[in-house]
Amino acid sequence: MKALVETVNLTKHFPIKRDQIVHAVDNVTLTVHEKEIVGLVGESGSGKSTLGKTILGLHNKTSGQVLYDGTMLPQKYRARDFLSSARKMQMIFQDPYSSLNPRMTVGEIIGEALKLHTNLNNQTIRDRVTFWLERVGLHADHASRYPHEFSGGQRQRIGIARALILEPEFVVCDEPISALDVSVQAQVVNLLDELKKSMGLTLLFIAHDLSMVRYVSDRMAVMYLGSLVEVGASNEVFFDPQHPYTQMLVSSNPEPDPRRERNRPPTPVRGEITSPINIQPGCRFASRCPKVMEVCRDTTPELITLKNVAPGKDLRQVACHLYD
Amino acid sequence: MNSSADTTDPILKVSDLRVEFDTYGGIVQAVRGVNFEVSEGETLAIVGESGCGKSVTVQSLMGLIPMPPGRITSGSAQYRGQEILGRTRINGRELRGSEIGMIFQDPMTSLNPTMTIGDQIAETLQVHRGFSKRDAAARAVELLSLTRIPEAEQRAQQYPFEFSGGMLQRAMIATAIACEPSVLIADEPTTALDVTIQAQILDLLNDLQRDNNMAIILITHDLGVVARMADNVAVMYAGEMVEQGTAHDIFYRAAHPYTLGLRAAMPSNVDETAQSLQPIEGSPPDLFAPPPGCGYCARCPHAVEVCATKPPPRFSLEAKHNVKCWQHHQDAPSPPTELFLSSTTQAGDTAAP
Numbered sequence: 001m002k003a004l005v006e007t008v009n010l011t012k013h014f015p016i017k018r019d020q021i022v023h024a025v026d027n028v029t030l031t032v033h034e035k036e037i038v039g040l041v042g043e044s045g046s047g048k049s050t051l052g053k054t055i056l057g058l059h060n061k062t063s064g065q066v067l068y069d070g071t072m073l074p075q076k077y078r079a080r081d082f083l084s085s086a087r088k089m090q091m092i093f094q095d096p097y098s099s100l101n102p103r104m105t106v107g108e109i110i111g112e113a114l115k116l117h118t119n120l121n122n123q124t125i126r127d128r129v130t131f132w133l134e135r136v137g138l139h140a141d142h143a144s145r146y147p148h149e150f151s152g153g154q155r156q157r158i159g160i161a162r163a164l165i166l167e168p169e170f171v172v173c174d175e176p177i178s179a180l181d182v183s184v185q186a187q188v189v190n191l192l193d194e195l196k197k198s199m200g201l202t203l204l205f206i207a208h209d210l211s212m213v214r215y216v217s218d219r220m221a222v223m224y225l226g227s228l229v230e231v232g233a234s235n236e237v238f239f240d241p242q243h244p245y246t247q248m249l250v251s252s253n254p255e256p257d258p259r260r261e262r263n264r265p266p267t268p269v270r271g272e273i274t275s276p277i278n279i280q281p282g283c284r285f286a287s288r289c290p291k292v293m294e295v296c297r298d299t300t301p302e303l304i305t306l307k308n309v310a311p312g313k314d315l316r317q318v319a320c321h322l323y324d
Numbered sequence: 325m326n327s328s329a330d331t332t333d334p335i336l337k338v339s340d341l342r343v344e345f346d347t348y349g350g351i352v353q354a355v356r357g358v359n360f361e362v363s364e365g366e367t368l369a370i371v372g373e374s375g376c377g378k379s380v381t382v383q384s385l386m387g388l389i390p391m392p393p394g395r396i397t398s399g400s401a402q403y404r405g406q407e408i409l410g411r412t413r414i415n416g417r418e419l420r421g422s423e424i425g426m427i428f429q430d431p432m433t434s435l436n437p438t439m440t441i442g443d444q445i446a447e448t449l450q451v452h453r454g455f456s457k458r459d460a461a462a463r464a465v466e467l468l469s470l471t472r473i474p475e476a477e478q479r480a481q482q483y484p485f486e487f488s489g490g491m492l493q494r495a496m497i498a499t500a501i502a503c504e505p506s507v508l509i510a511d512e513p514t515t516a517l518d519v520t521i522q523a524q525i526l527d528l529l530n531d532l533q534r535d536n537n538m539a540i541i542l543i544t545h546d547l548g549v550v551a552r553m554a555d556n557v558a559v560m561y562a563g564e565m566v567e568q569g570t571a572h573d574i575f576y577r578a579a580h581p582y583t584l585g586l587r588a589a590m591p592s593n594v595d596e597t598a599q600s601l602q603p604i605e606g607s608p609p610d611l612f613a614p615p616p617g618c619g620y621c622a623r624c625p626h627a628v629e630v631c632a633t634k635p636p637p638r639f640s641l642e643a644k645h646n647v648k649c650w651q652h653h654q655d656a657p658s659p660p661t662e663l664f665l666s667s668t669t670q671a672g673d674t675a676a677p
Contacts (some may be wrong), residue, residue, distance in 0.1 A: 043518040043520060138523065154607075181374055182547075184607070185601075214591065253593050258551040258572060272520075275519075
């Protein structure tokens with residue numbers, strides 16, 4: 001498998017006041033292979049969206065690199081860098097309500113990228129827009145309508161069509177289903193899966209819902225307070241989590257099965273995600289970890305590849321002193 | 325499961341509730357004939373997708389429907405045998421907030437940003453229970469520690485922006501239970517929260533219910549939360565309750581195609597082989613002009629001719645289990661086998677029109 005997108009020690013800090021820095025993304029090294037879906041999960045405030053946006057250049061990097069197909073992407077993006085990168089990399093945004101311009105028709109929204117990045121004539125653009133509307137399960141005559149005339153699920157489809165009309169190779173999906181109803185979530189997940197198969201897309205799928213990510217993604221990367229804590233094949237991470245944080249996330253998911261839920265002991269989870277301002281050395285999860293040790297409080301654990309996970313399984317990376 | 329719930333009278337009983345709203349686009353029939361009841365110490369979950377009328381249902385009980393444009397066109401809601409619909413705002417106070425407490429979905433926007441958390445909790449006690457300012461403030465701190473907020477005394481002096489989402493939800497629960505209500509309405513209490521925080525809040529609600537024998541009406545779209553919390557479940561679709569029963573009925577003996585559809589669209593956390601989800605195609609009907617027949621007809625895989633023209637009556641399957649679906653009519657030609665069908669299926673309390 002060939003690596004398509006690689007981040008190397010990618011870091012994004014936001015200075016807020018004098019002496020105060022938000023460590024949104026810290027030293028993230030993650031590889032996304034060609035034609036795979038990597039799910040990026042974690043609680044709100046763990047830096048998932050910032051990582052996705054920094055990879056695409058929507059935030060400038062504080063340090064570290066992003067490699068695309070082996071070539072290094074610019075450290076700071078200028079307008080013309082976006083012109084070339086937009087054809088290869090796109091983004092589907094979280095909120096289908098605020099990410100579509102209410103003053104543009106759906107046809108204009110979806111076709112805008114073709115206007116900017118190609119010199120196709122108007123008729124061809126209209127034809128492409130029609131094609132994509134139908135591809136994502138909408139109708140050709142929806143092109144002349146405005147976003148407010150659509151439901152959340154339909155708007156998310158418009159966002160998908162807008163991102164895919166340039167036929168990019170790599171798409172960051174930032175919580176594309178969180179704002180949708182259960183029955184509609186499955187529609188959008190299945191659509192993404194179908195498009196991935198037919199177009200050979202590579203996706204970074206950001207979500208906080210682990211059980212949904214398991215269905216969508218090939219591999220899963222778990223993030224906590226700006227760092228990766230566990231990376232591995234989705235099903236294996238979900239059913240055999242190694243990092244205490246992943247274990248906590250998995251066990252907090254209620255299962256739609258009363259027999260199982262009625263016998264569930266009260267959650268062992270304590271506390272909430274801590275502040276990302278001026279993070280000190282040591283494991284970021286130490287304050288909430290049920291298995292915390294002395295070493296966790298002052299030494300930051302590195303992401304290491306586990307050797308003792310059963311042979312024949314995919315590589316598992318974990319950042320935890322339990323596995324030193 | 326609460327076995328004593330079978331014998332006690334319901335503390336809150338709602339029958340044939342209908343609510344509509346005037347809008348520029350016409351009249352929206354948000355709630356179209358809803359019946360349910362809940363007893364002490366029992367949790368009723370109302371499940372459904374956005375726009376199905378779950379929130380409007382409970383808001384009308386609390387007198388929170390703005391009128392106009394809203395209108396309760398029919399129905400009654402009895403709290404301990406006393407009618408609570410149609411009270412004016414002032415009279416409603418005897419019940420609202422004291423006998424019936426409510427937690428809202430979005431803790432960030434439901435609290436007053438210009439008041440300290442302690443004052444907001446204390447206000448409830450001053451208004452409903454006539455506490456003095458000092459007593460109310462002291463009780464507010466106790467309530468905050470009851471909802472497991474650490475350092476409650478300092479926290480009570482802080483403003484909502486200084487709280488995280490999970491902490492705000494705890495503060496809102498503290499406000500709602502300040503007057504020790506007999507019924508607690510929780511409108512999507514954990515939807516805006518992370519799963520780890522959700523687990524903590526659900527545990528807290530369970531503990532409070534056990535200690536105070538409260539009835540809880542839990543509104544949610546998450547079947548996982550339902551499985552964890554509910555004794556009884558009502559499934560809502562397009563302003564109607566399409567299936568009602570115990571949690572056991574809804575999860576293992578679902579009798580309505582929509583209930584089954586919801587189950588299939590939910591990811592499983594335990595089945596390692598489950599690799600695909602079955603969405604429900606299409607979207608809910610337009611409540612400006614509800615379909616003449618069954619609201620789910622257009623999306624239903626088992627729809628037959630009659631579904632499009634006549635609304636299905638309620639069929640009783642067992643004591644607590646009832647369903648609105650034509651497939652349960654005794655003359656239904658070949659009811660689909662995945663639906664739970666009672667052997668004594670017959671037209672229930674509403675006769676076919």
